[in-house]
Amino acid sequence: MPDIKKKVTLKDIAEKTGLSVNTVSRVLNKKPYYTKEVEEKVTAACKELGYIVDMNASGLRSGSTRTVAILYDDLVNPFYSYTTDIISKRFEENGYNCIMFSNNDRSPYVDYELMRSVMARKPDGILSFLEPAGDMTDFIKNSGIPFVIFGRDGAPYGMVGVDADEVYGGKIAGEHLLARGYRKLAYIGSWHDVKVCLDRQKGLEEALAENGMTLSPEHVFYVREQDFGTIVDKIVKDDIDGVLCFNDVIAFIVMEALEERGIEAGADCGIVGFDNIQGMMRMPRLLTTVDVGNRDFAEAGAEVMLGLLSGSEEERPSFRETHKSFLVKGKTTR
Amino acid sequence: MPDIKKKVTLKDIAEKTGLSVNTVSRVLNKKPYYTKEVEEKVTAACKELGYIVDMNASGLRSGSTRTVAILYDDLVNPFYSYTTDIISKRFEENGYNCIMFSNNDRSPYVDYELMRSVMARKPDGILSFLEPAGDMTDFIKNSGIPFVIFGRDGAPYGMVGVDADEVYGGKIAGEHLLARGYRKLAYIGSWHDVKVCLDRQKGLEEALAENGMTLSPEHVFYVREQDFGTIVDKIVKDDIDGVLCFNDVIAFIVMEALEERGIEAGADCGIVGFDNIQGMMRMPRLLTTVDVGNRDFAEAGAEVMLGLLSGSEEERPSFRETHKSFLVKGKTTR
DNA sequence: CTGAAAGCGCTTACAG
DNA sequence: CTGAAAGCGCTTACAG
Numbered sequence: 001m002p003d004i005k006k007k008v009t010l011k012d013i014a015e016k017t018g019l020s021v022n023t024v025s026r027v028l029n030k031k032p033y034y035t036k037e038v039e040e041k042v043t044a045a046c047k048e049l050g051y052i053v054d055m056n057a058s059g060l061r062s063g064s065t066r067t068v069a070i071l072y073d074d075l076v077n078p079f080y081s082y083t084t085d086i087i088s089k090r091f092e093e094n095g096y097n098c099i100m101f102s103n104n105d106r107s108p109y110v111d112y113e114l115m116r117s118v119m120a121r122k123p124d125g126i127l128s129f130l131e132p133a134g135d136m137t138d139f140i141k142n143s144g145i146p147f148v149i150f151g152r153d154g155a156p157y158g159m160v161g162v163d164a165d166e167v168y169g170g171k172i173a174g175e176h177l178l179a180r181g182y183r184k185l186a187y188i189g190s191w192h193d194v195k196v197c198l199d200r201q202k203g204l205e206e207a208l209a210e211n212g213m214t215l216s217p218e219h220v221f222y223v224r225e226q227d228f229g230t231i232v233d234k235i236v237k238d239d240i241d242g243v244l245c246f247n248d249v250i251a252f253i254v255m256e257a258l259e260e261r262g263i264e265a266g267a268d269c270g271i272v273g274f275d276n277i278q279g280m281m282r283m284p285r286l287l288t289t290v291d292v293g294n295r296d297f298a299e300a301g302a303e304v305m306l307g308l309l310s311g312s313e314e315e316r317p318s319f320r321e322t323h324k325s326f327l328v329k330g331k332t333t334r
Numbered sequence: 335m336p337d338i339k340k341k342v343t344l345k346d347i348a349e350k351t352g353l354s355v356n357t358v359s360r361v362l363n364k365k366p367y368y369t370k371e372v373e374e375k376v377t378a379a380c381k382e383l384g385y386i387v388d389m390n391a392s393g394l395r396s397g398s399t400r401t402v403a404i405l406y407d408d409l410v411n412p413f414y415s416y417t418t419d420i421i422s423k424r425f426e427e428n429g430y431n432c433i434m435f436s437n438n439d440r441s442p443y444v445d446y447e448l449m450r451s452v453m454a455r456k457p458d459g460i461l462s463f464l465e466p467a468g469d470m471t472d473f474i475k476n477s478g479i480p481f482v483i484f485g486r487d488g489a490p491y492g493m494v495g496v497d498a499d500e501v502y503g504g505k506i507a508g509e510h511l512l513a514r515g516y517r518k519l520a521y522i523g524s525w526h527d528v529k530v531c532l533d534r535q536k537g538l539e540e541a542l543a544e545n546g547m548t549l550s551p552e553h554v555f556y557v558r559e560q561d562f563g564t565i566v567d568k569i570v571k572d573d574i575d576g577v578l579c580f581n582d583v584i585a586f587i588v589m590e591a592l593e594e595r596g597i598e599a600g601a602d603c604g605i606v607g608f609d610n611i612q613g614m615m616r617m618p619r620l621l622t623t624v625d626v627g628n629r630d631f632a633e634a635g636a637e638v639m640l641g642l643l644s645g646s647e648e649e650r651p652s653f654r655e656t657h658k659s660f661l662v663k664g665k666t667t668r
Numbered sequence: 669c670t671g672a673a674a675g676c677g678c679t680t681a682c683a684g
Numbered sequence: 685c686t687g688a689a690a691g692c693g694c695t696t697a698c699a700g
Binding site: 052053054055056057059060065067074075076077078080081082084085088089092097098099100101102104116117119120121122249252253255256259277280281282283284286 | 386387388389390391393394399401408409410411412414415416418419422423426431432433434435436438450451453454455456583586587589590593611614615616617618620
């Protein structure tokens with residue numbers, strides 16, 4: 001392959017072939033109207049000189065950067081990285097690159113500061129693991145940039161979302177705990193104001209209600225707002241014997257904290273998480289968890305975004321309608 | 335915050351303030367020479383109209399896109415996602431965004447196809463989890479774009495690398511296995527031609543040599559080149575009682591495969607991995623693993639890249655010199 | 669300290 | 685089917 005010490009531009013290809021930059025551009029972009037001969041000349045010259053298009057320039061002129069912004073808070077949680085891996089590869093296959101934007105764990109929401117840096121990159125689309133809080137909703141809509149909320153309900157914002165039935169997920173988790181004989185349950189969420197977190201809690205409450213039981217408000221916790229140690233101490237003190245956690249990462253931390261306090265997960269206290277991150281990484285099934293069908297979920301997110309990017313109006317059934325979460329039993333429940 | 339239905343450009347700010355686009359640009363970029371009064375006018379107008387710079391345009395003109403390309407093969411492995419999370423946040427803090435490029439698991443190497451899409455984005459720097467194979471080395475050097483190989487030795491390529499002493503890591507893993515009484519060891523690598531993979535193997539061999547033992551070539555495997563089932567069957571058949579795996583992801587799969595065959599990890603067969611992905615995600619210590627000091631490692635990678643980007647010639651001691659890997663004992667060794 | 673002009677490398681819209 | 689010109693939104697280099 002050729003040296004690229006000197007930057008090779010369309011102009012160089014034009015000079016080499018004796019054509020205009022215009023024609024060269026047209027050939028490279030496969031626009032109609034050029035002869036086979038011209039095409040071959042251009043292809044040969046590009047190969048020889050090692051031409052590589054400048055996407056900044058083409059994006060500036062054409063208005064399309066072939067870029068998708070991905071908004072996340074925490075790539076350490078495999079739910080995000082696994083999903084991002086699949087989604088970004090699908091985008092790449094379709095000629096889009098991904099730019100990563102993190103809110104640095106400030107909150108589960110998109111804020112203006114973040115949107116500013118996103119907008120500065122002029123992405124063709126935005127796929128967000130974060131919800132658009134408050135006036136960000138209008139800001140985003142006004143921008144006209146396709147925006148997909150992934151893993152969360154888009155409806156409250158009147159936006160496109162790809163999500164699962166989280167109440168159902170919470171319910172099967174609760175039913176499982178009760179079926180295995182756990183009786184005094186707690187819920188450990190992330191943030192008190194995030195819908196997906198509340199939906200899972202609601203599902204648990206429904207399972208309890210069906211068995212004539214209730215979830216005591218003092219046994220509902222939020223780890224992003226309270227200290228982990230305090231939460232676990234309370235759980236131990238009140239003889240909680242079953243815990244549903246908002247996600248697997250939280251569940252693992254709770255599990256460890258309980259075991260430090262002499263409580264064995266599974267035998268003494270049932271623990272259920274969400275996401276099945278073990279399955280993503282082919283790890284042993286230690287934790288009982290609710291799986292949404294991760295690969296399909298990610299693919300669905302990519303499809304919806306690609307649909308919006310291609311401007312097709314095709315209505316497809318939502319992931320929520322076509323897929324049901326399922327329980328994956330590990331060793332943290334009997 | 336203001337509507338951005340209509341795209342707001344420097345020209346709009348110039349008109350609003352009665353200044354030239356030039357002056358506005360100078361203020362926004364904090365170039366010397368403007369009055370306090372002008373600054374305030376510009377700031378106010380930008381705020382009112384909701385001005386957001388177009389990085390594509392500024393990058394095209396200035397030659398700096400404030401972008402770092404990250405090259406990876408597999409974000410599912412937490413080693414990559416954890417590191418990427420930390421590194422990308424450090425870049426963001428310094429005004430750089432990250433564009434993700436995957437080679438789609440084709441190989442552990444950067445190839446020309448991948449470099450083409452990278453170059454098209456004109457990144458200011460490239461941080462790569464992949465090694466630059468063959469003539470890619472010269473191609474990259476000729477491009478003049480700062481390139482950091484992360485997690486692998488840069489020396490063979492005459493390039494900047496941030497890595498650990500992998501031979502040492504393999505050695506302490508081997509010593510641990512031997513100290514715990516495992517006697518017939520195997521190594522399960524990834525690719526046969528990746529240095530970091532071979533270094534870990536070499537460390538294991540050194541540990542064995544110190545104990546007057548050797549690693550049989552028929553007990554050295556590469557999962558990217560052989561079938562997992564075949565490997566594990568062979569291990570069982572030959573009564574291997576200690577396995578060092580190239581990384582934790584492989585170790586977990588091996589562990590599961592062994593247990594399916596009735597062999598208990600730890601008691602019957604010691605298993606050691608690399609990366610301590612459990613620690614990254616605060617999961618319980620199931621697997622015994624070698625930890626390089628992941629947070630520091632990632633920070634070091636970011637620092638080296640930022641150093642190159644700022645053009646500072648400051649020599650710093652390499653991570654390899656200042657940090658030593660350590661063993662984290664789990665339940666897969668006695 | 670500020671402005672008018674040129675130009676980064678493309679693609680678009682138009683002319684032939 | 686091909687080309688000359690304009691322009692995307694900035695920053696640079698220069699003039700004043």
